[in-house]
Amino acid sequence: MLAAQRQEQILDQVRRTGAVRVADLVESLAVSDMTIRRDLDALESRGALRKVHGGAVTTQGPRTEEPGxxxxxxxxxxxxxxxxxxxxxxxxxxxxxxxxxxxxxxxxxxxxxxxxxxxxxxxxxxxxxxxxxxxxxxxxxxxxxxxxxxxxxxxxxxxxxxxxxxxxxxxxxxxxxxxxxxxxxxxxxxxxxxxxxxxxxxxxxxxxxxxxxxxxxxxxxxxxxxxxxxxxxxxxxxxxxxxxxxxxxxxxxxxxxxxxxx
Missing domain, CATH: 3.40.50.1360 (Rossmann fold)
Structure with a gap:
């Protein structure tokens, strides 16, 4: 699986559930801990999620936020x-x-x-x-x-x-x-x-x-x-x-x- 495909799967899970754990992603995607952490770094740099201890959470804004x-x-x-x-x-x-x-x-x-x-x-x-x-x-x-x-x-x-x-x-x-x-x-x-x-x-x-x-x-x-x-x-x-x-x-x-x- 390409890094972009893997990161899209991670992002979809964050959007769906609100949060992900590194350990769960390692198991479900069959890659190393370091690979997942690099993926989370890349997604955070894009503003797609926010890293927390042991995983990441959604960056979804307030329910009244309306982009132009x-x-x-x-x-x-x-x-x-x-x-x-x-x-x-x-x-x-x-x-x-x-x-x-x-x-x-x-x-x-x-x-x-x-x-x-x-x-x-x-x-x-x-x-x-x-x-x-x-x-x-x-x-x-x-x-x-x-x-x-x-x-x-x-x-x-x-x-x-x-x-x-x-x-x-x-x-x-x-x-x-x-x-x-x-x-x-x-x-x-x-x-x-x-x-x-x-x-x-x-x-x-x-x-x-x-x-x-x-x-x-x-x-x-x-x-x-x-x-x-x-x-x-x-x-x-x-x-x-x-x-x-x-x-x-x-x-x-x-x-x-x-x-x-x-």
């Missing part, structure tokens, strides 16, 4: 590109589609530029800009009003009013985290309210979330796992997480990664 769009766009970029293509393939031509704000949904929008006859409703400035740059005479784009959040979402009373009374075929929803007990979550209370309005307006719910979102919990729940019809994630998802999700969501699609993520 640019910061999030550099994380798991390859996985997001694969997820975006797989999610866009689920959208039927001439349907009414909603896209929430987020870096993964922005990547989905790039692929939806090719789908004919869409009506797209979004509270994402980035999604609207992407679709505006690739105009089609057979496409309608509706951008909600509202206050802007760090993730470039439009939220608040104006956004809620514009969504009221809509009947959409499908919502493609980006999330901050997912967990069995808390469901799909976000660190922003106002964004959660707007996302819940989008969920209410949609007949089907497609959630796009890379494997690192598993076990992360934001302060506010958008929807329980069993409200999701299709979860599009990537092949890096932990097997235990996959089994848990299979029990709760309608269908799990694990988008395969290629060299360029396309």
């Amino acid at each position: 769009f640019e910061a999030k766009s550099t994380r798991q970029a390859r996985e997001k590109r694969a997820i975006a293509r797989a999610a866009a393939d689920l959208v039927e031509p001439h349907s009414a589609v909603a896209l929430s704000a987020g870096t993964t949904t922005a990547a989905v929008a790039e692929h939806l530029c090719e789908v004919p006859g869409l009506t797209v409703v979004t509270n994402s400035l980035r999604v609207a800009q992407i679709l505006h740059r690739a105009p089609r005479p057979d496409r309608t784009v509706a951008l909600t009003g509202g206050f802007r959040t760090p993730s470039d979402a439009l939220v608040g009373p104006l956004a809620l009013t514009s969504l009221r009374g809509l009947n959409l075929d499908v919502l493609i929803l980006g999330v901050h985290g997912m967990q069995v007990r808390s469901g799909f979550t976000t660190p922003n209370l106002m964004e959660a309210e707007t996302d819940r309005a989008l969920v209410e307006a949609a007949g089907a719910l497609v959630v796009v979330a890379d494997h690192t979102k598993w076990g992360t919990v934001g302060v506010s729940t958008i929807a329980p796992l069993d409200r999701c019809d299709v979860l599009v994630t990537d092949t890096g998802l932990d097997p235990d997480a996959r089994r848990a999700l299979d029990e709760h969501v309608g269908r799990v699609v694990a988008a395969p990664l290629t060299e360029d993520g396309l």
